[in-house]
Amino acid sequence: MAPSTTVTRRVKRKAPRAFLKRTLKQKKPHLGLGRCCDLLIHLNCLLFIQRLAEESRTNACESKSRVIKKDHVLAAGKVKYKFS
Numbered sequence: 001m002a003p004s005t006t007v008t009r010r011v012k013r014k015a016p017r018a019f020l021k022r023t024l025k026q027k028k029p030h031l032g033l034g035r036c037c038d039l040l041i042h043l044n045c046l047l048f049i050q051r052l053a054e055e056s057r058t059n060a061c062e063s064k065s066r067v068i069k070k071d072h073v074l075a076a077g078k079v080k081y082k083f084s
Contacts, residue, residue, distance in 0.1 A: 015042040052076055 020038040024031070053068075055076035060068045 015039055
């Protein structure tokens with residue numbers, strides 16, 4: 001039997017905590033943030049991207065496109081999140 005030719009890709013299972021903490025301290029040093037606020041920010045970003053992807057997919061299906069294009073993402077962002 002031949003070995004499997006599928007390529008598996010590792011998925012990061014941890015949030016980039018050090019990067020988030022460092023970035024928050026650089027951008028907003030005056031904020032007094034709690035212990036696990038970086039995890040909440042990471043979770044919020046993941047949920048935002050998931051919702052944006054779902055709305056973009058809906059826009060692509062409505063325009064009978066199989067590929068999500070830049071226009072679909074921008075349209076989803078303008079409607080849902082008031083992007084400019």
